[in-house]
Amino acid sequence: MSENGDMGHHDEHDHDHEQSFISKYIFSTDHKIIAKQFLITGIFWAIIGGALSVIFRLQLGFPDMDLEWLRPLLGKWITTSGKLDSEFYLALVTMHGTIMVFFVLTAGLSGTFSNFLIPLQIGARDMASGFMNMLSYWFFFLSSVIMFISLFLETGPAAGGWTVYPPLSALPQAIQGSAAGMTLWLVAMVFFIASTLLGGINYITTVINLRTEGMSFSRLPLTIWAFFITAVIGLLSFPVLFAAALLLVFDRSFGTSFYLSQIYIGGEALPNMGGSPILYQHLFWFLGHPEVYIVILPALGITSEIIATNSRKPIFGYRAMIGSMLAIAFLSFIVWAHHMFVTGMNPFLGSIFMFLTLIIAVPSAVKAFNYITTLWKGNIVFTPGMLFSIGLVSFFISGGLTGLFLGNSAVDINLHDTYFVVAHFHLVMGSASFFGLLAGVYHWFPKMFGRMMDEKLGYIHFWSTFVGVYLVFFPLHYIGIAGFPRRYYSFTSFDAFSTFADLNSFVSIAAILTFGAQFIFLFNFFYSIYRGRRAPANPWKSNTLEWTTPVNPGHGNWPGEIPKVYRWPYDYSKPGAEDDFIPQTVPYSATPESNTDYENELAKPEEVTPKVKAEDEA
Amino acid sequence: MSNTASILDKNGVMVRSMHPKKFAMWLFIISVVMVFISLTSAYIVKKAEGDWLLIDFPKMFNVTSILIVMSSASLHFAYISAKQNNLFRIRLGVVVTGVLALAFIVGQYLSWRELVAQDVFFVGNPAGSFIYIFTGLHVAHLVGGVVFLGIVLVNAFRYKVHSKSMAQIEMCATYWHFLGGLWLYLYLFLILNN
Numbered sequence: 159m160s161e162n163g164d165m166g167h168h169d170e171h172d173h174d175h176e177q178s179f180i181s182k183y184i185f186s187t188d189h190k191i192i193a194k195q196f197l198i199t200g201i202f203w204a205i206i207g208g209a210l211s212v213i214f215r216l217q218l219g220f221p222d223m224d225l226e227w228l229r230p231l232l233g234k235w236i237t238t239s240g241k242l243d244s245e246f247y248l249a250l251v252t253m254h255g256t257i258m259v260f261f262v263l264t265a266g267l268s269g270t271f272s273n274f275l276i277p278l279q280i281g282a283r284d285m286a287s288g289f290m291n292m293l294s295y296w297f298f299f300l301s302s303v304i305m306f307i308s309l310f311l312e313t314g315p316a317a318g319g320w321t322v323y324p325p326l327s328a329l330p331q332a333i334q335g336s337a338a339g340m341t342l343w344l345v346a347m348v349f350f351i352a353s354t355l356l357g358g359i360n361y362i363t364t365v366i367n368l369r370t371e372g373m374s375f376s377r378l379p380l381t382i383w384a385f386f387i388t389a390v391i392g393l394l395s396f397p398v399l400f401a402a403a404l405l406l407v408f409d410r411s412f413g414t415s416f417y418l419s420q421i422y423i424g425g426e427a428l429p430n431m432g433g434s435p436i437l438y439q440h441l442f443w444f445l446g447h448p449e450v451y452i453v454i455l456p457a458l459g460i461t462s463e464i465i466a467t468n469s470r471k472p473i474f475g476y477r478a479m480i481g482s483m484l485a486i487a488f489l490s491f492i493v494w495a496h497h498m499f500v501t502g503m504n505p506f507l508g509s510i511f512m513f514l515t516l517i518i519a520v521p522s523a524v525k526a527f528n529y530i531t532t533l534w535k536g537n538i539v540f541t542p543g544m545l546f547s548i549g550l551v552s553f554f555i556s557g558g559l560t561g562l563f564l565g566n567s568a569v570d571i572n573l574h575d576t577y578f579v580v581a582h583f584h585l586v587m588g589s590a591s592f593f594g595l596l597a598g599v600y601h602w603f604p605k606m607f608g609r610m611m612d613e614k615l616g617y618i619h620f621w622s623t624f625v626g627v628y629l630v631f632f633p634l635h636y637i638g639i640a641g642f643p644r645r646y647y648s649f650t651s652f653d654a655f656s657t658f659a660d661l662n663s664f665v666s667i668a669a670i671l672t673f674g675a676q677f678i679f680l681f682n683f684f685y686s687i688y689r690g691r692r693a694p695a696n697p698w699k700s701n702t703l704e705w706t707t708p709v710n711p712g713h714g715n716w717p718g719e720i721p722k723v724y725r726w727p728y729d730y731s732k733p734g735a736e737d738d739f740i741p742q743t744v745p746y747s748a749t750p751e752s753n754t755d756y757e758n759e760l761a762k763p764e765e766v767t768p769k770v771k772a773e774d775e776a
Numbered sequence: 777m778s779n780t781a782s783i784l785d786k787n788g789v790m791v792r793s794m795h796p797k798k799f800a801m802w803l804f805i806i807s808v809v810m811v812f813i814s815l816t817s818a819y820i821v822k823k824a825e826g827d828w829l830l831i832d833f834p835k836m837f838n839v840t841s842i843l844i845v846m847s848s849a850s851l852h853f854a855y856i857s858a859k860q861n862n863l864f865r866i867r868l869g870v871v872v873t874g875v876l877a878l879a880f881i882v883g884q885y886l887s888w889r890e891l892v893a894q895d896v897f898f899v900g901n902p903a904g905s906f907i908y909i910f911t912g913l914h915v916a917h918l919v920g921g922v923v924f925l926g927i928v929l930v931n932a933f934r935y936k937v938h939s940k941s942m943a944q945i946e947m948c949a950t951y952w953h954f955l956g957g958l959w960l961y962l963y964l965f966l967i968l969n970n
Contacts, residue, residue, distance in 0.1 A: 286796035287797070287800065355807050359800050362803055366794070366799065368796070396807070397810035397814065401811050401818070404913075405909070408898075414898060414902070416906075432901040432903070436825075437818055440818070441814055444814065
């Protein structure tokens with residue numbers, strides 16, 4: 159591995175040299191700064207995405223409410239009778255989905271934690287290419303700016319749903335949102351795809367090539383495994399979204415007919431012939447389904463690490479965890495058509511996709527089982543990060559169960575595009591990965607900013623959010639089973655659903671309170687950056703490498719040599735050991751009291767650095 | 777790959793490493809492959825649905841296929857010359873590759889004119905649009921390759937391409953051979969589906 163060290167660091171210059179403000183905090187190539195840039199941008203988008211959902215929840219929960227007071231903010235999107243404009247309602251749900259799926263839970267989650275943790279946990283000075291990494295953030299930033307601008311267009315942002323199915327999205331005359339808003343959506347997504355690919359290529363290259371000495375794949379923390387697999391999925395699926403978007407751009411702006419055929423709109427027949435809107439769905443969901451694993455896998459990796467650390471126990475089934483993530487990643491590419499059971503596909507084909515889809519329950523159940531058995535009889539430390547991780551496991555299970563219903567091609571005929579789907583993916587994908595994001599922030603905040611977040615506020619934040627999420631999304635299952643379709647502007651125009659008016663008001667109140675609870679977090683986050691208690695070097699008594707850096711690691715992460723790794727990251731409460739954790743940097747030869755016979759054999763040829771040896775003799 | 781190494785670390789654990797930039801290049805190639813796999817799959821799916829147009833295959837595609845294979849050969853010539861530290865031949869090989877690339881691009885343009893001559897336009901039945909997309913997107917990637925060739929050429933004139941500094945020309949050659957292979961795939965794909 160010495161050769162590797164040489165290659166990455168011919169420039170063994172002083173890593174703490176003075177940098178100007180711009181090169182240090184804005185156009186930075188340091189992975190830690192870039193991670194924080196992703197995090198702050200992600201938080202910004204989460205506030206916007208959440209606020210949009212509160213506005214459309216007002217319409218759904220209180221259809222008779224006078225929304226005149228929103229006019230200063232929304233202008234003409236409030237009709238003269240004080241109601242939300244129905245087309246703007248569609249724009250709201252579209253932008254809520256786009257923002258949450260791509261900007262918060264893909265860029266905000268992967269971008270933050272892959273960037274921050276990969277070099278720190280594998281023992282590298284930085285990413286393989288700091289420049290590409292910087293480019294990745296600034297493409298994301300550009301994409302964000304374009305998407306943000308689209309919110310202020312006169313015709314409104316894209317409004318065809320976050321999946322932007324043609325022909326609705328392809329024809330500017332179909333709805334207002336398909337005009338300039340849709341164009342900006344596509345442009346923004348092209349930059350977003352470029353950003354994701356640049357980031358993903360960097361993550362994969364770094365994990366494969368820049369691991370420190372001794373950091374074999376079987377010693378990688380599960381966080382790194384998760385980020386690695388996520389990046390591979392992204393590398394394979396985002397180009398397909400690019401292809402789908404490219405054809406859509408040509409259909410919209412150049413008059414081609416890839417997705418369009420025989421359309422009669424506004425009293426006028428369109429010339430487009432020979433296209434197929436189903437084609438778009440195939441292409442989109444070939445990305446779209448892997449995308450949900452791009453969103454959830456990093457959160458699951460973060461949870462594995464936090465649950466093992468705070469249960470003071472080795473993760474249960476380390477290899478099974480890796481195997482199940484690999485299985486999920488593989489299966490994610492061959493189940494896309496379960497989003498299309500009602501497009502008139504051959505029922506036989508449907509049953510194949512149903513079969514493949516239901517297989518995903520196996521690796522998912524392995525993961526859920528392993529989290530619970532890791533917790534079992536552990537000396538659990540309930541830090542806020544730990545609570546959010548346990549919350550994730552709860553959502554992953556309760557939301558995952560409904561996936562079994564939806565994955566069934568016969569049951570899906572009834573449930574397709576109802577609030578049952580909304581409830582399902584908001585629990586298993588939305589809330590679960592959001593909790594993974596929060597857990598990661600609480601857990602690695604000391605490493606990011608050198609200070610601790612306030613625990614009490616963290617507990618209040620956890621309980622209000624955890625309870626709130628269930629209060630919001632559990633009732634939606636009932637509304638969905640009753641048959642109410644998602645994305646509809648109004649419940650009250652159908653008699654069959656008026657009995658659910660109270661339930662909808664309840665959901666809306668719960669949503670507003672849950673959204674409000676996030677401001678506790680925001681206050682805690684920003685206050686603690688400047689005023690939090692100063693963090694010790696290893697606040698959670700964790701084994702992984704990032705806690706061997708200084709409290710505020712400089713550019714290059716370790717002031718001296720990069721530490722060597724001698725063991726896996728989950729030696730918690732090892733029988734015979736003095737402490738209840740043995741960091742990865744401690745050689746087996748230093749811990750004869752807790753070694754197994756096999757590890758004693760490994761200890762013999764170990765060549766340890768003089769420093770550790772001195773401690774050993776002392 | 778000359779920089780690939782498999783070393784046993786102290787615990788007997790196998791550690792593999794590769795030039796990070798070359799590795800990143802391969803990952804980029806994978807993402808380009810995915811774009812074209814999805815587009816050609818879309819072609820198959822659309823064709824199976826019917827409402828399809830039969831198109832006479834532009835004859836020019838045969839010529840451009842030969843051109844791109846020749847350009848791969850000339851770049852390989854430059855690559856071997858770099859190993860042998862023959863500066864003149866490096867420059868010659870890269871320049872010839874560039875010229876062949878430009879000829880290829882002109883050839884693709886002429887093949888579009890052949891399509892137009894039989895009333896197959898970019899706008900119309902997807903059967904025709906797809907051919908424009910395949911060739912256009914391939915040329916877009918090829919232009920990137922030409923820029924890369926230019927960078928290698930400039931460095932060859934600065935004496936920076938030689939047997940001890942092969943990474944850049946190796947990556948350029950990898951990408952270029954990939955573009956050639958990609959075109960041959962598209963060529964065969966279109967022949968077999970017509």
